[in-house]
Amino acid sequence: MTLDCAWLRDTLAYDCCPVKTVKTVKTVNGEPALEIGTPFSFADGTAIVFYLIEQGAHLLISDNGDTLFHLNSVGLDPFNKRRESAIRNTLLPFGVSLESSGEIRSLAPTERAQHAVAICISSVLAVAEQERGWLGVPEVVNNFSDEVEHDLRLWKPRQQPVRYPKIKGISKHEYTFDFMLAGELVDVISPSHQATGGLMRKLGDVLSAPGERPKIRVVIDDRDDFERAETEKQIIGSMASAMLFSSLKKVAGQATIH
Template identity: 75%
Template sequence: MTLNCAWLRQNLAYDCRPVRTVNGEPALEIGTPFSFADGTAIVFYLVEQGSHAIISDNGDTLTHLQSVGLDPFNRRRETAIRNILSPFGVALEASGEIRTLGPMGTSQHMVATYISSLLALANQERSWLGIPEPVNNFADEVEHYLRLWKPSEEAIRHPKVRGISRHEYTFDFSFGGELIDVVTPSHQATGGLMRKLGDVLSAPGERHRIRVVIDDRDDFERAETEKQIIGSMASAMLFSSLTKVANRQSVH
């Protein structure tokens, strides 16, 4: 198997261009739709070495953290970064490069888990900077796993739909023929969402298919309760369920 941009565009719809490493080796530079707290794009590189593939950020992530005032090289933060990356099978090298290595046949799964590791680190960056994690940051992760789950579908951000009241509502995505919203589990969020769903679903014309992804990473029981409520009006799924089906898809 020879790496090229075609399968990345087909399976994940990411930006991709051929480049050369500092050693002159052919590589792919992959731009994702995700970003760090200040809007810096998350980019990484895929290099073919014999029967294996290497994925690397070329040291860009730690350089970024340093540029926003977070010293990634002090012992405590460096340990934290290694602990964040480790569950994904991704390593922080002594050079500051974040990388992973695996057989060429697992490249698609490697890319998926590598992006997941950088998104986890981006979440931690927000915590270090004292920035509350917004729903939009969670939406980046949901989009990532939606693309893995159904790679042939296109994710369109922020589609607008009118309800029976003529009020215009914005959803997080249009994906696979569904309107998709992401929520954190709380009575307030669910209450507002249910009013929105009632208005949109009561509008004349074709009935919209709506899916809601609920963040269950911090409070599974609360998320499960809100899922039951939301499920009375729309397809509702926990974020953990989305990651499971997406990861099963990326392995095949």
């Protein structure tokens, strides 16, 4: 077997990048690996990725420590004893291990690669779901995103919003936004201190990256708590264009009149 992107796409149907050709990305142990891009992300839009390392007749599947790094970046200390224990308990049913390096990994025979990668993805998605609980991100955010998309289409009918655009920050971590509309990245959030804190770290990383500075807009849900949403808007507005959902609905309504 040749562990390359062609094999990966044929076997797993995921996007792929050979890490050894990307000088800024290395596994925690410095091993040559294939980076798997998945369509999944954490609560703040950070992409969930995995790395495949060939070890004889087996494949080592690793998150390269990215999951714990992400949790730490949004203010959730993963090495707090209670939280680390909770993470280990979340991973336990999937049969994957959490190493002392902070790496989530699994070793599987090459012929079981498809199943093993699916299990590893499921394990990190379980941690991502736990993260949402720790951050207090409600399930209604997903429905809110659909409502925002509807109003974006009304606001700028000649432009089609693109779902889940990705962009890398100065840390080389890849982030996912909810939409791209007319050259502007758009994220939607609920009005909470935790959600804003995670978003500000994400914005800081993305806006500090070299190259042309991206345009970013954040839509804040103000349906249940206008005062809290207005407060979060002022904070987010220091780094990106911020608007309340009620304001978006207003401009969307005006667009349909003209």
